[in-house]
Amino acid sequence: MVGTSLSPLALPKAAALTEALVAPPDSVGADEALVALRQAFNEALASAAAGLGPDRLVIDAYRMRALTGGAPQEDRPFEWTPQTARRSIGIEAARACLARAGLTPLAATIDEVARLVRGHEQNGSRAGGLSAWLSGLSTGARAVVTAEAAGWTSQLVSSLEWGRLTEPVIGANRRVVAPGAPNVALRMRFEAAHRVRDHGTSGTAASLFMMMPGRPASTVQIELGLAALAVVLDDRTRSTPYRVIGWWPQSGRALVMGVDEKLLRDTADKVVAAVGRAPRSSHPEAPPATQRTAARGEGITEQANQSDLRVAS
Amino acid sequence: MTNQLVVGVPGSAEDNPGAAEVLRTLRGDPASRPVVDPALAGGLREWLEDGLAELGLDPADPLILDKKTLRQAHSEHRRRGPQEITHAIAIGLVMDALFRQLVTVGHIDDPMQDGLDALRIDSRRADAVGFIESLGEQDRVDFEDEIETQTAIMLSRWPRLSPAWLPRTQERIAIPLAGGAIVLVGIVDLVIGAPSRGRASVEVIDVKSGRPRLDDREDLRYYALLETLRSGAPPFRVATFYTRTGQVDFEDVTDEVLTCTVRSVLSAVEQLAGGA
Numbered sequence: 001m002v003g004t005s006l007s008p009l010a011l012p013k014a015a016a017l018t019e020a021l022v023a024p025p026d027s028v029g030a031d032e033a034l035v036a037l038r039q040a041f042n043e044a045l046a047s048a049a050a051g052l053g054p055d056r057l058v059i060d061a062y063r064m065r066a067l068t069g070g071a072p073q074e075d076r077p078f079e080w081t082p083q084t085a086r087r088s089i090g091i092e093a094a095r096a097c098l099a100r101a102g103l104t105p106l107a108a109t110i111d112e113v114a115r116l117v118r119g120h121e122q123n124g125s126r127a128g129g130l131s132a133w134l135s136g137l138s139t140g141a142r143a144v145v146t147a148e149a150a151g152w153t154s155q156l157v158s159s160l161e162w163g164r165l166t167e168p169v170i171g172a173n174r175r176v177v178a179p180g181a182p183n184v185a186l187r188m189r190f191e192a193a194h195r196v197r198d199h200g201t202s203g204t205a206a207s208l209f210m211m212m213p214g215r216p217a218s219t220v221q222i223e224l225g226l227a228a229l230a231v232v233l234d235d236r237t238r239s240t241p242y243r244v245i246g247w248w249p250q251s252g253r254a255l256v257m258g259v260d261e262k263l264l265r266d267t268a269d270k271v272v273a274a275v276g277r278a279p280r281s282s283h284p285e286a287p288p289a290t291q292r293t294a295a296r297g298e299g300i301t302e303q304a305n306q307s308d309l310r311v312a313s
Numbered sequence: 314m315t316n317q318l319v320v321g322v323p324g325s326a327e328d329n330p331g332a333a334e335v336l337r338t339l340r341g342d343p344a345s346r347p348v349v350d351p352a353l354a355g356g357l358r359e360w361l362e363d364g365l366a367e368l369g370l371d372p373a374d375p376l377i378l379d380k381k382t383l384r385q386a387h388s389e390h391r392r393r394g395p396q397e398i399t400h401a402i403a404i405g406l407v408m409d410a411l412f413r414q415l416v417t418v419g420h421i422d423d424p425m426q427d428g429l430d431a432l433r434i435d436s437r438r439a440d441a442v443g444f445i446e447s448l449g450e451q452d453r454v455d456f457e458d459e460i461e462t463q464t465a466i467m468l469s470r471w472p473r474l475s476p477a478w479l480p481r482t483q484e485r486i487a488i489p490l491a492g493g494a495i496v497l498v499g500i501v502d503l504v505i506g507a508p509s510r511g512r513a514s515v516e517v518i519d520v521k522s523g524r525p526r527l528d529d530r531e532d533l534r535y536y537a538l539l540e541t542l543r544s545g546a547p548p549f550r551v552a553t554f555y556t557r558t559g560q561v562d563f564e565d566v567t568d569e570v571l572t573c574t575v576r577s578v579l580s581a582v583e584q585l586a587g588g589a
Contacts, residue, residue, distance in 0.1 A: 011351055011545050012510040082434060104476035110418065140427030141434040143414035150417060151481040158479065158508050215489045215496070251487050252543035 003221070003246075003257035013254075017247060018161040020256045021194050021207050025242035033261055034232055034240065041233070041268045046180025048276040053183075057278055058175075059271055060187040061223040067274035080133040082148035088130055089113060089149035091171030091191070094156045098170060105153040113146050155249045156191055156211055167204065169193035176233045184275055188230035195239065203238030206231065210244065215251040225267030228259040329469070331559060336472035338561045339505075339516060339552060346513045346549040353568060354545045357538070357575055361490055364579040368586050370494035376585060378578065379498050380532045386581035398444040400456065401523055406432060406441045407460055408467070408522040408556045409502060413482040415471060416503060424464040425457045463522060463556040470559030478505040486539040495582060499539045509546035513566070517551045529553050530564060531577070537566045538574040547571060 010016035049057070078084070093108035116131040125131035134142060162168065169192060176186045192209040208227055217223075224244040231241045246255045257263065370376060381396070396402065410431035411421055421427055429445060432438040448456055474480050481504045488497040506515035517536045521529060533551035541547040552563035564570065 011349060013508055013545065081436070104479070106417065106476040106480060137434070138426070138430040139418075139422050140410065140414060140430030143418045143427070144410070144431045144434050147413050147417040147482045151484060154479045154481050213485075215487045215493075250485050250543070251489060252545065253489075 003224070003255045006254040006256060013252070014159055014161050017159055017209070017245065017254060018164050020245055020254070021160065021192070021209055021243070022164055022166075023207075023243075025196070025205055025207070026258060034264075037261065037264055037268065038233060041229075041272070042178045042180045044268070044272045045178045045184060045275060048272045049181035049184045051280045052275070052278060053280070055183070057184045057275065058187050059184060059226075059274060061226055064222045064226060064270065064274060065217065065219045067277055080130060082145045085130055085133070085145050086149040086152040087171075087189075089116070089145070090152040090156060093149065093153040095170050097153070097157050098162050105157050106150045109146055109150040109153050113142065113149070117142075159211060159247055159249065160192060160209065165192070165194040167195040169195065169206075174230055174234055176230050178233070181275070186226070186230045186233065186271065188227045190227050190244075193239075198240055203240065205242050206239045207243040208241055208245065209247065211247050211249065213248070213250060215248055216246065216253055216255060220246060220255060221257070221263075222267060222270055224255070224257050225259075225263050226271070229264055229267045229271070232264060329472075331470045332472040335470050335554070335559070335561055338563055339472075339518070339550075341550055341563075341565070347547075348512050349509055349546040350568075351545065353547065353571070354541050357571055358490075358542055360572075360575050361542075361578065364575075365491040365495055365582060368491075368583060370491050370582075370586060372492045372494040375489075375493055376495045376582065377498055378495060378582065378585070380535050382585070383535055383578065383581045384528055384531065386584045387577070398440050400452075403441050403444050404456070404459055404463070405522045406438060407445075408463055409483075409520055411460075411464055412467065412471075412502065412520045412554075412556065415467065416474065416480050416482055419473065421464060421468065424460050428460060466559045467556045471554070474505060479507055480505050486536075486543050488539060488542045497539055497542070497578065499536055501536050501540075504540070506548075508544060513547055513549035515540060515544065515546070515548045517548045519551075519553045520556060521553055522556045524557065525553070525555060525560075525562060529562065533564060534570055534574045535578075538571055538578070541566075541571060 006016050006020060089109060089112050093105060093112045096108040096111065097103050097105055113134060117135045119125060120131040120135040125135075134145065137145065169190075171189075171191055172193065173189045174187070176188075178184065178186075189210070190208045191211045194207045194209075195204040196206075198205040208231070210224065210227060212223070224246050228241040228244050231239055241259045243259060244257045246257075248254070407425075407428035410428045411424055414427055414431065415421055429442065432442050432445075445453075445456065482502065484501045484504045486497075486499045486501065489495075490497065501517050502520040503518040504515060505518070509515065517533070517540055519529070519532055519536065530553075533553060537548055537551050547566045550563055550565050552561050554561050
């Protein structure tokens with residue numbers, strides 16, 4: 001496994017994770033190198049995507065795991081479950097906790113669920129969306145969703161010493177479409193980012209924090225690398241990632257990876273290879289790819305479905 | 314049997330002596346919680362890794378060890394395959410769901426309906442839902458009666474917890490060892506307390522709907538080991554809350570408790586790996 005594991009003996013964990021997140025960058029990728037990488041990736045992806053069907057192929061951590069042999073791939077329609085809903089609710093709850101001193105993760109989660117239900121009842125919401133689904137649940141079922149989300153929120157809020165982050169981002173879902181391959185989208189998410197001014201460019205340099213379920217898999221380098229690559233390709237963020245931290249609270253493991261040109265190129269090559277191996281035939285009867293992949297609990301949100309599409313150029 | 318609904322909220326410690334007693338038992342004396350020895354978790358992990366390395370386990374076919382597998386490994390009557398749903402197991406699953414609801418949202422409207430709906434939203438519980446729905450008329454009446462009785466006891470005894478204690482229900486823990494060849498797993502009914510900042514701060518609580526058994530303490534100790542390996546700090550206390558009686562059984566977590574559990578895990582894995 002590439003990267004550095006944080007010592008499991010370091011207490012408190014939040015201090016060790018925050019220290020790794022906010023430590024100054026060893027180096028930040030040079031602008032010219034990143035431009036060249038983007039260009040090479042766009043060309044390679046366009047070539048690999050030739051012949052794909054009209055359905056958009058979404059490349060995310062789950063699909064990369066599946067296409068690189070890390071997990072069996074199942075295509076089943078997306079459905080809301082306590083597990084697929086917890087991150088969407090939890091991100092909003094975490095933001096509320098960090099904005100309001102004294103608000104606890106449990107109280108914030110209960111508030112967020114109530115807000116979503118109230119919003120649907122008062123103004124309606126998109127059919128199949130989280131608000132509509134929550135509104136249709138009974139007391140017992142909604143309590144399970146609230147409990148799952150509250151646990152997730154508690155884990156995220158207690159993972160870091162948030163006051164030490166500068167220009168923090170809490171929760172992000174990004175999709176990037178390369179100009180030469182409009183039928184392929186890279187989707188990534190991270191739970192937090194610490195940003196510093198990048199004096200070499202007019203943008204920022206970012207250290208990313210990803211909270212993942214279970215335990216690190218053998219494909220962890222690809223999963224973390226994909227997040228960094230998507231940020232590099234996302235023109236509108238003007239942000240250059242220099243570090244990615246994966247945190248698995250269920251197993252207490254953390255992995256710190258520096259983002260360098262090699263990691264980005266390796267990840268880009270694996271994405272291109274995965275697209276090249278994707279089935280060529282289209283399935284008109286199948287649901288859109290975004291819905292199929294979301295079924296794995298990758299944390300798709302209503303906002304991401306509707307508008308969070310970035311185009312790399 | 315009556316079909317009267319038990320509607321309620323958990324006991325407030327101020328006006329409910331039963332809830333106050335449970336709360337006192339859960340909290341213990343905060344001043345006496347031990348300082349964490351930062352080397353302990355690492356030592357336990359190394360002991361496990363050394364013991365497991367000798368067994369030559371294959372990471373391609375990982376052995377998943379949970380509390381039931383651990384118990385069965387030490388039992389003469391070892392059973393393989395998925396556990397069959399029985400009346401007692403179905404009661405336990407419904408009570409686990411109701412306990413989770415009580416801790417999270419603070420009230421239970423209709424025990425049987427809420428409990429069943431909580432199981433229905435979890436596809437892994439389809440067999441339990443099927444079992445309950447297929448009960449004959451009298452069995453179903455008896456089942457509901459038991460659920461309502463245990464819920465009434467739980468409501469009268471379980472204290473309202475401060476949200477500042479970060480209550481997390483059905484918390485999953487997964488500790489890979491031996492390069493992933495063995496994974497120690499558990500789903501803990503309730504974990505309370507913020508992560509340790511140098512002093513033991515977390516308590517692990519298991520909920521049981523049946524009669525107390527000797528094995529219950531073994532389950533708690535296993536959870537204590539998992540939490541120690543995961544967080545680097547042992548919980549200060551582990552406890553079982555019995556919904557049948559509203560009683561709490563607890564044990565303070567010591568180094569000896571954890572070292573005994575390491576031995577138990579190693580012996581179980583040896584049994585399972587050797588097919589003995």
